[in-house]
Amino acid sequence: MPNNAFISYAHADEKRLERLHKHLVMLRRDGSLQAWSDHAIIPGDNVGQTISAALAQSSLFIALVSPDYLASNYCYEKEFQRALQLQAEGRLRILAVILEPCDWLNSPFSQILVLPKDGKPVSEWTNENTAYLNAVEGIRRALAATPSPGPDVGAEGTGVTALGTARRVRVKQQFDAIQKAEYAEAAFRTIQTYFQNACAELHEASDQIRARFELMGPNAFTCTVVNRALMRNGEAHITVRQARGGRMQVGDLSFVYQPHAEAGTSNGWMSVEADDYNLFLNAMIDGLGRSRDEKVTPEQAAERLWNNFVTQAGIEYE
Template identity: 40%
Template sequence: MKAFISYSHKDESYLERLKVHLTQMNRDGLISEWNDKEIHAGSSLDDSISDALTSSELFLALVSPDYIASNYCYEKEFRTALQMHEEKKLIVVPIIVEPCDWQNAPFGKIKSLPKDGKAVAEWTNANNAFLNIIQELRRLLNSSKASVPVQNIQAVGTTEKVVRDYKVKRTFSEVDKYSFREASYKEIKNYFNSSILELDSLENLQALFTNDGKGFFTCLISNRANNQDRYLTVQIGGEGQRHYGDLSYSFSDQISTNSIQMDKVYRIDYDDYHQFWTKNSPMFGYSGDLDKQLTAHQVAEEIWNEFISQVGVSIG
């Protein structure tokens, strides 16, 4: 997906950090970004920006006081992108980099990043903010499957070329399942790494990883306000343990076959088009809730929210 990055030149440092964090998505072929640094000497500035904007599928606005104050960024680039967004020709994602009055601007009507619109500058570790941005962009691209076309119908001479988002049925091998499980585990562990760092920066809360082994990790949270402590261990199913699910978790400093609770087990399932996660139903033992198809990010969110609730913490 081609992404147009709109920013104030006074926020160039945020642009450079975002580009660094987008590197893996570039390597994966998920995104290619454009900004005005791509304009070559001698080119028309307005024409180059207009051409790049109208051919993009994603518009990332690095929002700050300077961005809002910039007539060109706000009035020209963003206004044009917003119109394309309303016409469903473009996805607009505001990225709040500095505290500003963005909620009362048109940005306030669109889901912003990082999480809860908390400006990058306000995070204890800015890398955690950018990690959250990347995770949400991956989730966006996976859910949309890059299906937001710049032009659904493109005129070619006197004929029309129609571009549709085709779904192709396929089967999934054991290799596919293994790769899906490993990639999911990596995403879940990254989610917890970011969340642990963020939680540890909050008053009265302490959090850390106590163990990180092959196919499992353990973390610990202490809430000094109510003197509650809780361990969590997450592991992927290995050979000989697959009947306990493809991923399980326990509120302890380790998981043994005797401690696995079947309502804390996730399994990989698939339909004719894609693989997904399901969670065991506590009412029906081994039967998963097949109506609820989960991504790795959603699995991580479910486990994390249950984990922090154990020590009296919630989100929102």
């Protein structure tokens, strides 16, 4: 008997819902999943009652998270908050597919392992089909498990007050040295993959642009971009490293705007830190003569570092 999945989405993201449905086809064909969305509502149905019944019959809640989703009173304040209640009762498992960059880290979604991998938004993958495939693999793993209850945080764990007003659930925790080291490794891989894919895309973008990505071992890589349209100052170089100890290391990740640079040199750094709720990167990234000192995700750090890097070759993104 298939598992029922309730897909919650903002109507502005309907095309991405259609794409996800196509990637879920094998789960439907092998009888593992029956996905429900509000497309199943027909004229004359009571919308609220139909949605409530569909939620009650589902073992999986899949939220397609975007700025439009977080801004939707119905999706976020009604469907998602009801899903939090059902999760707290052990009747439902919540999954989230991050479609676009948005403030999901400051929502209850930050307490679950989101999809695709590392919470990298679908829109930022070089090939969106790869992102959907990664998400479907996560959904398949979730189907093999039973619904798990939400965090035991008393009345706030339901996500609503006694008067039905939405609350944001955040659970305090502490992070040990191993968790921070694993986060640093994952952050480096995220940045490495971003640069590798971005180099390939840039290389194909114009006959006047050449880009080269090169691994320097398991914990370092270097990139060169050449803009042949510029007679001077049309080159940019960068070396990025994950620190592995040593007195000359700065931060957990460092970078220098030189090709094949030796360890111990740096134009900026990123260190893994934590607040009461999340791990994050505290990044000092030099760009155009300015420095930044703030909390960022690995995906945000990768994009910002790449943009600063290619700007030196006279390349910008609209």
